[in-house]
Amino acid sequence: MTDTAATTPIPQNTPEKTNAASLTLVGIETIRAALKTIPHNSGVYRMLGEKGEVLYVGKALNLKNRVSSYLRIQQLPERLRRMVSLTRNMEIVITSSEADALLLEANYIKRMKPRFNILLRDDKSLPWLVLTEGHAFPQIMKQRGKPIKGASYWGPFASAWAVNQTLNVLQRNFLLRSCSDAVLSSRTRPCLLHQIKRCSAPCVDRISKADYKDLLTQAKLFLAGKNTELHEKLVQEMEEASTNLEFERAASIRDRIRSFTGTHHSGVINPTDLPDTDVIAIWQTAGQSCIQVFFIRGGRNNGNRAFYPSHAADEAASAVLSAFLLQFYDNKPPPPSLLINEPLEEQKLLEAALSSKSTYKIQMSLPQRGQKKDILDHALLNAREALERKLAESTGQRQLLEGVAKAFDLPATPSRIETYDNSHIMGQAPYGVMVVGGPDGFEKRAYRKYSIRSDIAAGDDFGMMREVMERRFRRSRLETDDTTPSDKPDLLLIDGGQGQFNAVKKILSELGVTDIPIVGIAKGVDRNAGREWFFTSHKPPFQLPERDPVLYYLQRLRDEAHRFAITTHRSGRSKKLTSSSLDTIPGIGPARKKILLHHFGSPRDVQQASLEALLSVSGISRITAETIYAHFHPETFTTSMEKE
Secondary structure, X not given: OOOOOOOOOOOOOOHHHHHHHHHHHHHHHHHHHHHOOOOOOOEEEEEEOOOOOEEEEEEXXXXXXXXXXXXXXXXXXXXXXXXXXXXXXXXXXXXXXXXXXXXXXXXXXXXXXXXXXXXXXXXXXXXXXXXXXXXXXXXXXXXXXXXXXXXXXXXXXXXXXXXXXXXXXXXXXXXXXXXXXXXXXXXXXXXXXXXXXXXXXXXXXXXXXXXXXXXXXXXXXXXXXXHHHHHHHHHHHHHHHHHOOOHHHHHHHHXXXXXXXXXXXXXXXXXXXXXXXXXXXXXXXXXXXXXXXXXXXXXXXXXXXXXXXXXXXXXXHHHHHHHHHHHHOOOOOOOOEEEEOOOOOOHHHHHHHHHOOOOOOOEEEOOOOHHHHXXXXXXXXXXXXXXXXXXXXXXXXXXXXXXXXXXXXXXXXXXXXXXXXXXXXXXEEEEEEEEEEEOOEEOHHHOEEEEOOOOOOOOOHHHHHHHHHHHHHOOOOOOOOXXXXXXXXXXXXXXXXXXXXXXXXXXXXXXXXXXXOEEEEEOOOOOOOOOOEEEOOOOOOEOOOOOXXXXXXXXXXXXXXXXXXXXXXXXXXXXXXXXXXXXHOOOOOXXXXXXXXXXXXXXXXXXXXXXXXXXXXXXXXXXHHHHHHHHHOOOOOOOHHHHO
């Protein structure tokens, strides 16, 4: 192999170029040293920076050949040359096949979020419809997150709204229960859902197990898209009911048939002839991409969702789409059919990788005509319009940030504004919060909650803010250079007046953080929005014009911090209200806790109860009673087991 990098002349005309060339040579030497032990196997390689951070994750059929290509530095694009110059170490993982390497690469990228990879930033879990099996009257509900063992799933759906629409259809037409098992077992009369004909009331035996099972079978046919079979079954039942002179039942079945007819109609939006399919279209402009995904299940459109992957401006659409597919399906099963609008270089390899995670074969296609082409064009139109809206919003956001810089005399347009607020009730359940705003609006993944831990007097807002600032900036991740990304804020917006502003300024000065601008925002004496006063270090308090868009933007930041603080406080307060001293006793679960509270009335009475009183409770054994008593009286009691 010819070593072209070693003979590349180093520019000497400026110190900056000299330093850049030196860093590049260090990166090349790092890669060259790693190549001595890298095999010719398939696998995944990781390029690491000076502090051990992952810069890039890649896969290869032949690791040695792939990594060797980074030595031809002049043939690399500027982005990869920059990556090579920052590389200080390399790690590899050998896999049994290139398909396995492809899946492992996607998994690493999602977990490690390397700065030089294409990243799927918005990857929240999607909602599903769940049918709990193993019960005489299975429950239908929506769910996100970890699957329930033994349950049946349908989906995914693009949003909670989409899954709620299907859930409403199921309740109206199949009368399946949506309440929990605990509610089902405790009810003594039908609930409101039964009265409005949304539930068959199995809780009070208004329907037999056999009839409920029949409704369940029909619901599964509906969810599986077997509408013809379901229609025939209902027609047969209607005729039988009419023959048996059960006219009310026949009319009810007739209404259900009409309902199904209304919910199923063919077209681009709701393609009844399309099997389980994800329709995926990418649109690029101005160096950004939008990927629209339509979820087609059982001949129904389960909604669509837009994604905006993070990537370099010069990335090709096919490369962005390939990376998206692997990361998107890393934690969810793909359907048998994927419709895409861009040819992929490694399409067969992608199909093999996704198929290895499923019990069926995954097929990707680029339709050129017919219904599939129509729905793909519809997805592409949605992707284009969504990206155009996002770019328009980003332009407005940049103008607002430029206005913020001008209003507070900042040295540059801020890209990260952190807003802080506190919430408590008479010092109870105190929380401090941080919300983040930037070019893309509110960055909710960067929000932080701070449960106040120190012993602070009730209502001491300054003390609460001190703890929040210390926890945010003491373990400072602000020491950074141009080789690592930073979460350093460009502006701190504090909800409060001169007192809060001075307190935060003093705290940060004690922590050695003196290069971050601070602004206090406070309402006037009359507390009217639009007449806020702003406090900074370099000029007297001032107000912005009432109709200034920058003022509205700062109000939204303040109000978002206030909203987040209130909801965080309420959540923490609710947890404390529902918890008790009984929760810390080993072996005391919800059932025994309920027994104790019903008998004694409160956790305090349980704590003060004698051993004899505990032994008198039905359902509490001697060992359990001794455990409870010993928990509250550890100095004066030894259990019978400990005596033995």
